[in-house]
Each structure stands twice: as C-alpha cells, then as structure tokens.
Amino acid sequence: xxxxxxxxxxxxxxxxxxxxxxxxxxxxxxxxxxxxxxxxxxxxxxxxxxxxxxxxxxxxxxxxxxxxxxxxxxxxxxxxxxxxxxxxxxxxxxxxxxxxxxxxxxxxxxxxxxxxxxxxxxxxxxxxxxxxxxxxxxxxxxxxxxxxxxxxxxxxxxxxxxxxxxxxxxxxxxxxxxxxxxxxx
Amino acid sequence: xxxxxxxxxxxxxxxxxxxxxxxxxxxxxxxxxxxxxxxxxxxxxxxxxxxxxxxxxxxxxxxxxxxxxxxxxxxxxxxxxxxxxxxxxxxxxxxxxxxxxxxxxxxxxxxxxxxxxxxxxxxxxxxxxxxxxxxxxxxxxxxxxxxxxxxxxxxxxxxxxxxxxxxxxxxxxxxxxxxxxxxxxxxxxxxxxxxxxxxxxxxxxxxxxxxxxxxxxxxxxxxxxxxxxxxxxxxxxxxxxxxxxxxxxxxxxxxxxxxxxxxxxxxxxxxxxxxxxxxxxxxxxxxxxxxxxxxxxxxxxxxxxxxxxxxxxxxxxxxxx
Numbered sequence: 001x002x003x004x005x006x007x008x009x010x011x012x013x014x015x016x017x018x019x020x021x022x023x024x025x026x027x028x029x030x031x032x033x034x035x036x037x038x039x040x041x042x043x044x045x046x047x048x049x050x051x052x053x054x055x056x057x058x059x060x061x062x063x064x065x066x067x068x069x070x071x072x073x074x075x076x077x078x079x080x081x082x083x084x085x086x087x088x089x090x091x092x093x094x095x096x097x098x099x100x101x102x103x104x105x106x107x108x109x110x111x112x113x114x115x116x117x118x119x120x121x122x123x124x125x126x127x128x129x130x131x132x133x134x135x136x137x138x139x140x141x142x143x144x145x146x147x148x149x150x151x152x153x154x155x156x157x158x159x160x161x162x163x164x165x166x167x168x169x170x171x172x173x174x175x176x177x178x179x180x181x182x183x184x185x
Numbered sequence: 186x187x188x189x190x191x192x193x194x195x196x197x198x199x200x201x202x203x204x205x206x207x208x209x210x211x212x213x214x215x216x217x218x219x220x221x222x223x224x225x226x227x228x229x230x231x232x233x234x235x236x237x238x239x240x241x242x243x244x245x246x247x248x249x250x251x252x253x254x255x256x257x258x259x260x261x262x263x264x265x266x267x268x269x270x271x272x273x274x275x276x277x278x279x280x281x282x283x284x285x286x287x288x289x290x291x292x293x294x295x296x297x298x299x300x301x302x303x304x305x306x307x308x309x310x311x312x313x314x315x316x317x318x319x320x321x322x323x324x325x326x327x328x329x330x331x332x333x334x335x336x337x338x339x340x341x342x343x344x345x346x347x348x349x350x351x352x353x354x355x356x357x358x359x360x361x362x363x364x365x366x367x368x369x370x371x372x373x374x375x376x377x378x379x380x381x382x383x384x385x386x387x388x389x390x391x392x393x394x395x396x397x398x399x400x401x402x403x404x405x406x407x408x409x410x411x412x413x414x415x416x417x418x419x420x421x422x423x424x425x426x427x428x429x430x431x432x433x434x435x436x437x438x439x440x441x442x443x444x445x446x447x448x449x450x451x452x453x454x455x456x457x458x459x460x461x462x463x464x465x466x467x468x469x470x471x472x473x474x475x476x477x478x479x480x481x482x483x484x485x486x487x488x489x490x491x492x493x494x495x496x497x498x499x500x501x502x503x504x505x506x
Contacts, residue, residue: 035420131424138402
C-alpha cells in the first residue's frame, strides 16, 4: 500500500472517531436532560396539592403561592426551550424553599399529616432533581470541553454545535445540613 | 453510641482484671513459643549438620528440611496460641462489642457470607477461596449491619501445574442497609490510576475500563481526587452520593487511613476496608495493655459500627418512598 493511502485512512478513522465522540456527548446531554425534565414534571404535579393544603393557613405568603402557581402553568406550556426550563426550575426551587421554611411558623400546618407527607415527597424529589441536575452539568461540561478543546473544536465548528448552559447549583445545596444550627434558630 | 474515649476507659478500667490475667498467660505463652521454636530450629540445624558430615548433602534435601521446618514452626505456633486467642476473643472482644451496642452478636469463628462479597461488585472476579472470622451481626437503631474479617484469594496455576494463591482482598468487610431507594449499582474505588499516571492519562484509563460500568465523574474535587466512581446510572450514582455523603466518606477514609472500597447494590451498602492482615487477633509479643495495641482493637470496632450512626443520621432527612 502506498504511503498517501495509509495517511488518508488514518485521517479518516480519526475524523470518524472525533465525529462519533461529539455525537455521543451531545446525546448524553439530551438523555440526561430528559431525566431532569421527568423529575421536574413530578415536582410540578405535586404543586396543586401543596398549594391547596397550605393556602387555607398561610395568610402572609399568598404572593409566593400565587407565584408558584404561575410558574407551574408557565412550565406546563408546550414548546418551551431547555434554557427556559432551567430558569423556571431555579425560580421554582427558591419559591418552594421559602414556603417550606414558612411552614415552620404554622404549628397547625407542621402537624398536618397531609403536609408532612407532601414535605417528605418534595424533599425526596428535590434530592432526585439535585442528582439529575448534577449529572446534567457534568454531561454539559464534557460536551462544552469537547467543543473548545483541540482537536475536536474544529469538528464541532464544522458541525455547528453550540455551547450549552449548566444549571446553577444553589448555595444551600452545597452546604451540609447542620443539625445544631437548626435547633439553635 | 459510645465515644472512643469512653471505650478506651472501658478497656482500661472494666477490663483491667481480665487483661492482667491474660497478660500472665501471654508472658507464659511467649516463653513457650520461644522455647518450642528454638528446639525446632536446633533440630533443623542438627539434621543439616548431620547431612553435611555424612556427605549425602544435596540442595533438594536442604530445601526439603527448610520447608519442613517452616511448616512445622507455623503449625506449632498456631497450636500454641489457639487457646489464648480463644480466651482473648471471649473475654476482651466480646465485652467490648457488647459495650458498644448490646444488640450486636459476635461469633469469633464465622465470617460474612461469600454471596455478599460477590454481590457487592467491588471486585470484578469471584474468589477461589475465602476465609475469615470475627463475625458481628445485629441492628443498631433499626438498621441492620454485619461485618467480619474477610480474606479472599485467587488461585493461579503455573506451567508446571503448581498452584499458588494470591490475595484479592484482606480486611474488614461490612454490609448494611442503605436508607435510599435505588435500582442499579454504584461502585466507589480508591483512585489509583489518576494518582499513578496523573490526571490526563489516569482519567483516560478510567473512562476506558471495560471491566467496569460507566465512569461517573463527581463534582467534589477532594472526593474525585481520592476515589473513582463507576455506576450503571449517572443520575442514580449522584442521588446516592449526595454532597453530604461524599464529605462523610472522605472523612471516614481519613479516619480509617486504609484503602476504602464501597458499593451500593440492591438497597445495601457494602464496604471493604483493606487492612491486609487478620484483625482482632491478640498480640503475643507486645503487651495487651500497650496503648497502641489497645487502640487498634477499639478504633477498628468503633469505626465499623459507627458508619451506621452516620447513615441513620441521614435517614431522618430522607424518606424511603
């Protein structure tokens, strides 16, 4: 075999490998985003129940509850982009967080079995969402790295791949729960 | 659970009469061992001397005598310490475990079942021979736990048909319930590739490890430096390994100071801590009252049983739906 032919074959193999690794990275991002989406939907499904069971008691938090309902209907609209979903999730997490803290001020609510169950379910889903977000961020980081690093960046340019956004991980999530502090407050 | 210093107090105060009695046994035993070994050595030397002088000397016979000597010496040692070891486990380790938690059952002669070891998936091939002892089982605050000394070996055959054994794992093997619900398998191993070959080649090797599931990169740099995670599900692995749990595992690793392997499978957590020696055996040539010796027993037990406490703490924050 002639040398130019060998070189051509090697280049072709390298190109194919690069192309495939980029495609698999992009698909990994999409796959994991689908799981994030499922978890987010699960959480949105809990919201009507939550709002109806706490709104009777909560007088001062009416505006937050309205916000939550509004966010949910926005999230349920068809054809919203991934970026919008990410932004809605951030708003939703902080609104739900403040409701959960506010529950502590209502002894009746705290003792309510339905609310307790909702709280537990929300905590559980929050954990799942957090895990899915972290997995998504890692997949996006791998993808973005491939887009910028040599030699895959040339290939990505040619394929017209765009950088993707990651979820902002809230400070609260990174912090370990400090039981002592909970008792002191 | 009792703190480390409470347990140390218990060891030195409540167990003191027992320890002094055992100390006397130990001294006597030490003398007996030295005398027996000396006699055996003299016999071996006498045989070799006799062979030299009678001119039937050959390397094969010398090797045979040497081999016989080491085998006999080993057997003699084991026979001699047998009663003492039994006594020590019954009178020191048993009360110590009862002191940590009354609900724990201790069986010196048993070990953890091989099924647990294989099911953990920490080791990619199943062992050809397993042994172990010092089996502890029970429930601590509603969470079941069992652990034991465990030794798993692989058999090798060379071209001449001779078999030899190599250690796959030796140390403490622990199984406990895990309060989160999950379907797949997540395995956490010490990060040897990245620390030996550096970040670039190391992570390339890890992501192309075909005997394992997919590499799961964790978002805690300190954890990622110490461990490598493989899992069947990227999201589930992160669901199990929350930031809080990663911190706890790191902390556990630093305290135990031995290579730590973990796995999560079928609702259970498996831990394999490599000590590369038989644990909870009485010391023969050092005093049982020596602080360093005492701490080894106490610390190992405290560390193993304490892991449940850490998991239980989390259980209140989660709910197994």
